[in-house]
Amino acid sequence: MACAMDDIVRIGKTTKTHGINGEILIKFEAGKLPASEKEPVFLDFEGIRVPFFIENMRSPIDTEWYVVFEEVDNKTKAEKLVGVDVYVQKKNLVTDSNVLLIDNLVGYQVFDTKKGFIGILDYIQKGAQDLMIISNNGEEIYVPFVDEFIAEIIHEKKHILINTPDGLLDLNKRV
Numbered sequence: 001m002a003c004a005m006d007d008i009v010r011i012g013k014t015t016k017t018h019g020i021n022g023e024i025l026i027k028f029e030a031g032k033l034p035a036s037e038k039e040p041v042f043l044d045f046e047g048i049r050v051p052f053f054i055e056n057m058r059s060p061i062d063t064e065w066y067v068v069f070e071e072v073d074n075k076t077k078a079e080k081l082v083g084v085d086v087y088v089q090k091k092n093l094v095t096d097s098n099v100l101l102i103d104n105l106v107g108y109q110v111f112d113t114k115k116g117f118i119g120i121l122d123y124i125q126k127g128a129q130d131l132m133i134i135s136n137n138g139e140e141i142y143v144p145f146v147d148e149f150i151a152e153i154i155h156e157k158k159h160i161l162i163n164t165p166d167g168l169l170d171l172n173k174r175v
Helices: 075-079 097-103
Strands: 008-018 023-028 032-034 041-045 048-052 054-061 064-069 085-089 093-095 109-112 116-125 131-136 139-144 150-154 159-162
Touching (some): 008 041, 008 116
Antiparallel strands (some): 032 093, 041 048, 109 116
């Protein structure tokens, strides 16, 4: 199944296994979902995008799917697929235009008013409170995407300036 690199788009990440039958949790980026679970998703292994077909799927909330991929029938096989980016072909993408505005900030550099450069906005996890997932040298930093913390967004420079309470950036680091 060949498809051009610009024909696919990142929609989320595999985050953990669930149970013993090979079930994997995919967390989707803001406003991005596959239009059909019948079409393959592509998992990124060091720049190589490998197609996987979904055998079973359940969705407790809009931004997450628990999936079992074909030929991934146990926890050991599923664990090898955790922590990788998930892509779909553009034609299999559903977008929510209301959420797309903040989703356009992915890739922006994030700076704190006191600490300076924090990292690159990797994605925005939707939930009861939107959460910025900021990457810096393999480290993930979680910052709530709320008005109180957003000092300024400078689209021309692709910068987000945040003003966080003392200790928040250290508290929310995940390596």
